[in-house]
Amino acid sequence: MNKLFKALNDPTRREILEMLKEKDLTAGEIADRFHISKPSISHHLDLLRQAGLVVSVKEGQFISYSLNTTVMDEMLQWILQFTNNNKSS
Amino acid sequence: MNKLFKALNDPTRREILEMLKEKDLTAGEIADRFHISKPSISHHLDLLRQAGLVVSVKEGQFISYSLNTTVMDEMLQWILQFTNNNKSS
DNA sequence: AAAGTATTTAGATATTTATCTAAATATTAA
DNA sequence: TTAATATTTAGATAAATATCTAAATACTTT
Numbered sequence: 321m322n323k324l325f326k327a328l329n330d331p332t333r334r335e336i337l338e339m340l341k342e343k344d345l346t347a348g349e350i351a352d353r354f355h356i357s358k359p360s361i362s363h364h365l366d367l368l369r370q371a372g373l374v375v376s377v378k379e380g381q382f383i384s385y386s387l388n389t390t391v392m393d394e395m396l397q398w399i400l401q402f403t404n405n406n407k408s409s
Numbered sequence: 410m411n412k413l414f415k416a417l418n419d420p421t422r423r424e425i426l427e428m429l430k431e432k433d434l435t436a437g438e439i440a441d442r443f444h445i446s447k448p449s450i451s452h453h454l455d456l457l458r459q460a461g462l463v464v465s466v467k468e469g470q471f472i473s474y475s476l477n478t479t480v481m482d483e484m485l486q487w488i489l490q491f492t493n494n495n496k497s498s
Numbered sequence: 499a500a501a502g503t504a505t506t507t508a509g510a511t512a513t514t515t516a517t518c519t520a521a522a523t524a525t526t527a528a
Numbered sequence: 529t530t531a532a533t534a535t536t537t538a539g540a541t542a543a544a545t546a547t548c549t550a551a552a553t554a555c556t557t558t
Contacts, residue, residue, distance in 0.1 A: 322420060329418035330546080331411060341491055347505055360547055362506055381504055381555045392491050399488070402430055402481050419516080436535055449517050451536055470525045470534055 324395055327371035332356065333364050337373060337387060344386040346379075413484055416460035421445065422453050426462060426476060433475040435468075 327333055336350055351361040365385060368374040372391040377384050416422055425439055440450040454474060457463040461480040466473050 325414070325418045325423075326545095329414045332546090334414075337491065348503090351505095356546090357548060358505070359507080359549080363546075366506085378554095383505065387491065389491050392488050396485070396488055396492065399481050399485055402426065402476065402478050403485065415515095421516090437533090440535095445516090446518060447535070448519080448537080452516075455536085467524095472535065 321394065321398070323367075323371040324373070324391060327367050327373055328395075330364065330367075332361075333368055336361075336364060336368065336385075340374060340385060340387040344384050346382040346384050348382070350385065410483065410487070412456075412460040413462070413480060416456050416462055417484075419453070419456075421450075422457055425450075425453060425457065425474075429463060429474060429476040433473050435471040435473050437471070439474065 332354060335354075339345060339350065339353065347362060347365060348358070350365070351358045354361060365374065365376070368385075369376055372388055374385050375388050377386070421443060424443075428434060428439065428442065436451060436454060437447070439454070440447045443450060454463065454465070457474075458465055461477055463474050464477050466475070
């Protein structure tokens with residue numbers, strides 16, 4: 321839970337997630353869309369992976385990143401405890 | 410949105426929100442439940458207030474804090490864009 | 499095997515953040 | 529009005545984080 325909130329507490333990382341929502345991308349493709357060095361993006365991807373928000377698969381020379389939405393559910397539940405959406409009737 | 414994620418990226422602050430879910434509390438009552446100094450708790454409350462997650466009302470000598478759930482909706486929507494819960498049928 | 503490409507790891511640095519103590523402000527009670 | 533209580537503000541410090549460049553690793557192509 322901690323790692324999840326930590327991972328989401330950065331605009332670059334949230335933007336990466338939104339990109340991956342559209343389609344899977346390689347580390348390089350992601351880096352190319354930011355004015356940030358590749359090592360920095362690599363680090364962001366690592367944090368997203370640690371939080372379980374993305375999954376990486378090696379495809380030859382490339383590493384493809386894709387979204388893992390199941391982890392979002394945990395967060396969804398946490399938020400719903402505060403909202404009225406969880407009231408019966 | 411940035412302030413919202415920032416505010417939630419701290420276990421103490423998340424715990425404060427869970428306390429306020431049960432009932433409104435004064436700054437002192439909140440501080441008493443942690444082994445953290447009052448100024449530090451005051452600072453956490455300030456960040457929560459900046460994010461719109463809590464509202465404070467002065468009641469004489471005390472300041473009462475209460476949850477503001479409406480802000481959570483914004484976050485809920487952000488998360489739902491990734492989940493399958495928003496698919497039609 | 500050597501060169502090129504993709505990505506990560508290592509190490510450094512500047513900024514942000516959580517925390518503390520001391521002091522300031524504001525309200526209540528004596 | 530003085531003392532006590534509640535909370536915040538100010539200023540300092542240690543730890544965490546985002547970023548960079550340089551180097552290492554791993555795969556592919558020639």
